[in-house]
Amino acid sequence: MTIDFKALYPKLIHLLLDTVFVVDEFGQIVFVSDACQPLLGYSADEMIGTRILDYIHPDDLERTLAAANSVMSGKSHTDFRNRYLHKDGSVVHILWSARWSEEERLRIAVARDVTALRQADQTRNALYRISEAAHAAETLRALCDGVREVIGELFPESDLYLAFHDAEKGVLSIPDWSANQENDWTEKPKDAGTAIAEVIRTGQACMASRDPAHQGMGLITPPKPEDADWLGVPLISPDAVLGALVIESPLPGIRYREADRELLQFVATQLATVVERKRAEERLRFMAHHDALTGLTNRSLFYDRLETALRSATRNEGRLALLYLDLNGFKKINDTKGHETGDQMLIEMARRLEGCTRETDTVARMGGDEFTVLLTDVHGRASIETAVAKFRELMSLPMNLEGKAFHVSCSIGTALYPEDGATARELLSKADANMYLSKRHTS
Template sequence: MKKTTLAPLNNIVDLMLDAICVVDKEGHFVFVSAACERIFGYTADEMIGKVMIDMVHPDDRARTLQAAGEVMSGSNKPNFENRYIRKNGETVHIMWSARWSDKDQLRIAVAHDISDRKRNDSIQAAIYAISEAALTASNLPTLFQRIHLIVGELLPALNFSVALYDRKTDELSFPYHVDLHHQAPAPHKLDASTLGAEIIKTGQTLLLSPETLTKLPEHLRSMACDSLYWLGVPLNSHQGTIGALIVQSYSAGAPYTDKDKELLQFVSTQVAAAIERQQMMNHLTFMAQYDQLTQLPNRAMFHDRLVNALARARREQSQLSLLFLDLDKFKQVNDTLGHASGDLLLQLVAQRLRQCVRESDTVARFAGDEFVVLVEHFHSCEQAILVAEKIRRALNEPFDLNGHHHLALPSIGIALYPEHGADEQQLLNQADKAMYQVKKNGGNRYQIASQANAQVQQASA
């Protein structure tokens, strides 16, 4: 049988897909196979003499040194994983099989690039985490914070923004923005010359880097900011592009590549779905708690706020006042000008009522042309009277109903806690009775409730 002559051993080693690395006792590379250039980005000549630990990802150096010490003590390491920094700054995940040659005083190791596997694992974990966040986040800010953390596990995301596009107003806003150098951009129209607007208009991912900037059209180069790397991906849904995810890096040590672009594009679909779900839940919650015409809290929400306010008042031994108001002759507006004008009047009344009270107070629409106002933390009956008079004067100013000027004169009943009731129903009943008494007396007044239906205080029109 004819004997086969094998190629020189070095040639065979260089044909291997995995890299073979030999490191001396001091940690210097003394031999590397050709595959090292594909995995680490350095040629064999560039790696020889380099200190191994200097190429390891900073976060993995301590445990890598510990593992190297164990190998040199005679313990084999068949499945040790760590990360290296490639010549171009990218991170590569390596699985090592290593052992120590006591005779040669060398560590011999085989490096298998598992970056693709790690990337797929990270994507799957991110998709699961985003889905979980969509189900558990109580509001959009909380959801955005969690998405920021999830994306930060995939790529450098120290500077991270969420841009949302409102089709009704044609406006792009930035409800979540974390940046070490700049505040959130001001909301702007879609025709503005900004990178965020460009992504929404085109529905295309945009990567700006020292390598790509010169290849971009002039109008995009002119929008470039002072970050070294800028990556934005559209949030696409069945309704179109609803926003964008944006990450920025000001450091050459944290670059963005085409792989980062593909990765962020992949998770953006799940992020868009999570945002839409939270927006839908917010809308359903709003519909359940707010009056759709005036955007004021509805009866159910007002009841909850009143119950909580009473609990605080009992605990703190403080007072609160309840104002129940009805618009005099409101039916005439619907009858003479139409229901559209009546709806407009209610919306304008709601705006003026909000302007008459503090942010801590509550204005709600009860039904029809009935409104209630809850005022907390006051010290005398005179303060409730001042609020009622402020409301009465505000509503005595004419309203413009599509060219028709109209007055919305109010009848206001006032009930005080604890003087006129110990619970929400008693207070509402007393304020309601006082309001109807005002109506009987001609309206456009206020009246303080009385347990004995006596002691009426009124303000003349």
């Protein structure tokens, strides 16, 4: 049996899963196999006679032209990768094998769709990067910064919003990346009717439209599938929806597809697990350095802060003050009114002390009804006397606890660096002695 191979070749070419392109020296497509339709969404008839460059992703146009010129100069390519635009607007990643036929003056190339392979690589890399960020980050905010880099590489043309939901307050806590400062957060209300609120309410991913007036929130009105320029996926723990991970298009023309949703959901699933672990670590770290009742700095962390402040003051020839405070008559109130009332009184005292100090100062509970305040960058005894008078005035205000008004006072002892001591031990001893001296004068 004689086989007509010339007649068979076209049929074989159209059976190939990879797409065969033949392009003339002017960049016009003169032949394309039937595999072009599943690859780019266009039929062969639609593509023949058009320019191959019309289908290339704009960001890859320059280097694709350089590769084409290289092929036409006689250098074959077997591993060139670039991006093309599908008929539906999505991006297709293609691996090319191409050579130049000088006799026919034609560029012959075979195109393989490697989009799924690239997505698998991205997914694996994202998992590794998130794990790496989780190990490196000491705080939740630092973890968010690491995740931002990962998402930025996966979706370089999109804006990212990462929101954590506080169910009790009904607000969203969002890292404030506009300030580019560590630990900056912004709180926004979780407005009903927004796409992000729907993601958190349902625990389901949502493709929606971007709301130009409210960045990251999204419009709940569903767009046509091909017009989605907002994509949000939930951060889900075993017990609740922690928040949402959102990307949106800042520019026209960028649209999200099902593959984008799957990739972002994968990242969100890994992130939710890491967030739960990071929150648990932060709670343990907080408990180790803070008083369980009042939330104030505890004795051990206060000593560390005092030592650090002393070293800084020594280097910079600065001054600092240490205040030791004790509630007068607290034991009697605790014994007669109950420990719950006593605990509420200590909590109220802690909040008042925090309310009249700066962020650079440190308030600590040393134990029982004894508190210390470390004041940095002070300007002599006159300024300390003013601060003490302010503390006394604030503490003299009635405390409304369980429907009853309690009037309490406190004894305060002070010590000033460097006049009253050069070490933490000397300053604490001096402030403690002055506190008991004050207590005797008021008793």
